[in-house]
Amino acid sequence: MALFLKANWENIIMANYEIDPKILSPFLPKGVELDLFNEKCYISLVGFMFKKTKLFTIPIPFFGNFEEINLRFYVKRKEENGSTKRGVVFINETIPYPIVAWTANKLYNENYTVVPTKHKIIEEKLVKKVKFEWLLNKKWNSIAVTTATTSEKMKPNSLESFIYEHYYGYTKTSENETEEYKLQHPSWKVSEVLDYKIECDFEAMYGKSFSVLNQTKPEAVFIADGSSVGIEWKRNQLDLNNERR
Known part of the structure; x- marks a missing residue:
């Protein structure tokens, strides 16, 4: 399958908040439903490094390395054969380069916005400190963690594996598509x-819908090493009856 985008995603911080499912209902695309973990609905503030970015295997000169900040929640889609696809829906994805955002929005109907961003990664003997920042209304917002320097596989059926292991993306292109x-x-x-x-x-x-998160403490904060990531060019369009065209 041809890849639209390929890049290394590194130091992927996920701050995970329990949220009222009713808040997410207006943002839920047709054909999917909310994916819950232990009957709880989650939304995640995410920060990570995009590196060695390529579009259709072609490197992006000068714009290949950058920070991304996004807000996402979790959905699933039940297939007619009984299988389930687990995916994410992005409320917004923020990066520093207009040309990259324009390309993603134009080709993929995504919701990328552009603000200045920066990061700091300090590796010490026993700990690593990772911080991502973005400038909004003349104020720097941030997400930062101090972590152990060792890493291990995620435990099966854990909240970590639920948060990280969603391998599809769903974009609401209209009320019915x-x-x-x-x-x-x-x-x-x-x-x-x-x-x-x-x-x-x-x-x-x-937006105002997510103002409640200003007073909400994350239930858990994780960080993953990351890896090379590919996003397939082919997109399936779902209709009202949750069938692929």
Whole structure:
């Protein structure tokens, strides 16, 4: 399958908040339903490094390495054969380069926005410190963790594996149409998060619907090593009856 985008995703921080499913209903694409873990609905603030970015195997000069910040939630789609596809829906994806955002929005109907971003990664003998920042309304927002330097495989059926192991993306292109695409990457290793700090104005960044997160403490914060990731060019378009065209 041809890849639209290929890149290395590194130091993937996930701050995971329990959220009322009713808040997500207006953002839910047709043909999918919310995916719950232990009957709880989650939304994640994510920060990570995009590196060695290529579009259709062609490197992007000067713009191949950058930070991404996004807000996403979790869905699933039941197939007629009884199988289930687990995926994510992005409320917003933020990067620093207009040309990259324009390309993704134009070709893939995504919701990329552009703000200045920066990062700091400090590796010490026993700990690693990772921080991603983005400028909004003249104020730097951030997500930062202090982690152990060792990493290990995620435990099966854990919240970590639920959060990280969704391999499809779903985009709401209209009230009655949804596009489905597939992500390719191995199961990632994770490190223990020893401490974290989040400074994010969710309402200013993502809209009034998510203002509740300004007063909500994340239930868990994770970090994964990451890997090379591919996003397939082919997209399936779902109709009202949850059937592929």
